[in-house]
Amino acid sequence: QVQLVESGGGSVQAGGSLRLSCAASEYTYSRSCLGWFRQAPGMEREGVAAICSGGGVAYYAASVKGRFTISLGNAKNTVDLQMNSLKPEDTAMYYCAASHRPLYGTGWFSGPMDYWGKGTLVTISS
16 A cells, blocks of 8 residues: 655756645554655755644754745645755655654654655756
8 A cells, every 4th residue: 555655846947946745645644744855866865844744843954944845735635845946956856754753853854754655856957
């Protein structure tokens, strides 16, 4: 059973915007906090943003704070990532992940995730 499916990746020029969406199963969405991670070629995976399905405070990596916004999507069981003022260094494969662990801060990114999506590619050209 597929738990998480990402969509919305693509190619834009620097300064542009993209919106990613993560569709979760009902079970996963209702019992998890969900986050976005990214991994560029040759780089370690980086936690980008996270939020819990019950709402509450969202947390961001310092590299994206003020430019990216994570939110509970309008579609059922979705979490969106609005990415503005994109830079070439934002180029990466973006993954949605879910964990049953509570979300208290950016340390959440370092803990184990229960589910991962397959990713969606974001390419930013200069």
